[in-house]
Amino acid sequence: MERRAFLRTAVVGAGSVALGFTMTRESLAYPAQTGPSPYGNLLPADANGIMLPQGFTSRVIARSSQTVSGTSYTWHGAPDGGACYANGTGWIYVSNAELGSGAGGVSAVRLDSNANITGAYSILSGTNRNCAGGTTPWNTWLSCEEVDRGYVYETDPFGVNPAVRRDAMGRFKHEAAAADPDRQVIYLTEDESDGGFYRFVPTTWSNLSAGTLQVLKESGGVLSWANVPDPDGSPTRTRKQVSGMKVFNGGEGAYYRNGTCFFTTKGDNRVWAYNAVNNTIAIAYDDNLTSNPPLTGVDNITGATVGDLYVAEDGGNMEICIITPDDIVAPFLRITGQSSSEIAGPAFNPAGNRLYFSSQRGTSGSSSGGITYEVTGPFRTAL
Template structure:
């Protein structure tokens, strides 16, 4: 069944969270009132030399700037969705963790030449080199990492495609048209059910599930859309024609009972739950894949405003980046707190994009898509690293 919780209270004066799904076990019926500064890291200090306000014990650096050299290439404009990978050549990570370098992949949300780039970091955090992993694509916005260490780069444009890229720079990118031709935003892999969840950035967009014929090979499969069920809950129904022909119905219009979402954005899967955001109504949603239930996990205007990209940690914390607002990344904890962890000063005409943790969880990468310049073309984009005692 679909559950919706309104937790705006006059006494609290701030947002609150309703918990759902296996990720936050033990808190399924609880709600915690969020208060700025009440998170696990304490209040933000004054902005540092990079214009980044952080809690005590954290520090920032700028690792790349759009149109300027980094690691042998010019960093792309309008950096957007991103992910991190251990730099071990793609081999499985040892059970005790990985002690080497890592790679951060970032999309470029510009027309016609968008694509994606990667920065390879050495074990000490210094930049080894950078390189392109995708070229000549259109408005590459968000995406998602796969369990087999590839990056799904999504085109946020009419009849957009999903491209599977190689963060290690060994193989050419491949477009997977079976995953649907629509205004793609983000992707999140569910290895338990062997499916990929997809968001759509339209005011009447949908939430999709792609089931490949062979897990690990996304070239063939079935695309379903989340629909209203007769009993008041939700269910999956097949999209008749994912190719969305030029003169036919778009994917979101092919199934009449499809559940509508106001501007789908970030998407993150963990422990039986797929979390995704919708910017039009400033919500964080939770799809409980084990029970087939949909709920609203966050529905408030403060402290988190302008929900966009989302990521998480093994310990259950979610990190949600803001598009506009006061340019923060907020943490949503299993204990019920919603609080800012990062705030950018002087980036009022930008948005925060691409949050992703290094493999050991000690560093968080993200970008300010238009930087302090606020340039619509994203030529002033900045990519940051924040390191410190993150909960893991």
């Protein structure tokens, strides 16, 4: 049997298998293998130090500690998780600040239909190490604190309503959130080497003030969801409360699409695919299951409507890699000259033709040197 075929059928853990078939265009074949990008090879770095495929261009939209162009607002340090929201005349990009000692929070930059910056402002402040997060179907941004017994904050990207701390979503080292409108739950990742994969079941969908926190467990290869007895996590941390909890090594980004929640774990460089319809889980990517793996240091994740996933690296080659529905993983872009940084916050504008992301520490290697970018080009709309 060829190595590729063997790897695609190998059991990689109880209840977690590498599936050996191509799925629908809305999902991925597992595990993804190194191959050519649908956009071709990367060209030499542009004036912003970014290597891109033919036809794509980049620009800087904000720099930490500097005023956002055309506004009086100073962009935050250590930009991390982000997302875009349509606002009728254009869109808004929100970005977390992964700063401690109460210096964390979330900033927003507003752009018109031609991508001109028309405003920038804060939508959350006074928090700690806001790492990743997630969007909701009712157009709020969930900002997650990556600290022991951290909180989730629900914020308003439009800057109208004050942010609200959502205690019912549990206190642990939060990383990312992904809303599943079909089952009316929100999946949550935990950045611990022995972390869990959670879901929050609101008492009323669209109201996150009350509900039940559950964690994924496994027994005899069968997955189930168990209530976390004490979501407050004190004195016993949430990941220590449920016997048989399925352990994940350093949960990072999360992205939901068409019945599947994709999430990453940095400790083993994996992208997971939790199939909520069938209640199964599989490894969509593992750098040990392909030759010459282009994707290492997996971190934030997002997707395009065509079915492609985009995974940012924390370290590695400072790349955002694409994982296509036809089982290929390849670099989409690379940031040069910033080896002491990480890429964070990848998100598409509503039209899907502009990709936003940040280099958290930029060329300086300091949280005050973060750079937020926009990439424009012929993103594919059909396979």
